[in-house]
Amino acid sequence: MEQLIISLISGAAGGNIVGKVLKNLDLGPLGNSIAGIIGGGLGSQIIGMLGGSGAEAAAGLDIGSIISSVASGGVGGGVVMAIVGIVKKMMAK
Secondary structure, eight states: OHHHHHHHHHHHHHHHHHHHHSGGGOOHHHHHHHHHHHHHHHHHHHHHHTTSSSTTTOOSOOHHHHHHHHHHHHHHHHHHHHHHHHHHHHHTO
């Protein structure tokens, strides 16, 4: 459970970082956070299914599993936020 929480928090951070870097896709702080949280959860689950040490595969709070959760959550959050930003931008045209 702790690994999932770490992934969700790092997903929110990843979404906000990508939103600030890619200003044309920015959804605002709340939108970036929501998309990032969803992406963080998805990223962690996908890494877990692929045999990595994501939220489902990790059993403890050792440094390797924490780093894996932060990385998968952050990347997943950033990717989902960027996809949502692209879709929103395309729908606005």
